[in-house]
Amino acid sequence: MLDDQETYKNLRTNATISKTKDVNKFVNNLLENKKIRKEASFKLKHPDATTPRLYGLPKLHKENIFLRPIVFSQTHLPTG
DSSP states (O other): OOOTTOOOOOOSSOHHHHHHHHHHHHHHHHHHTTSSOHHHHHHHOOTTOOOOEEEEEEOTTSSSOOEEEEEEOOOOOOOO
């Protein structure tokens, strides 16, 4: 995962909050313009978005024991 290509970069702030606001504004705009129904807007909005977590599991079958990256994104969607 480490390379000279700068695949990953550190962020100074949590981008999840601003992206969630952007999505919710977009969904509200669709609702106001009657492109979607109210029920659909409830399903598209996410009130409590969390940042995905990245961790590694070792590849025990490999000689140099590399880590396999796992991204965990737990969601708390309303039920019912």
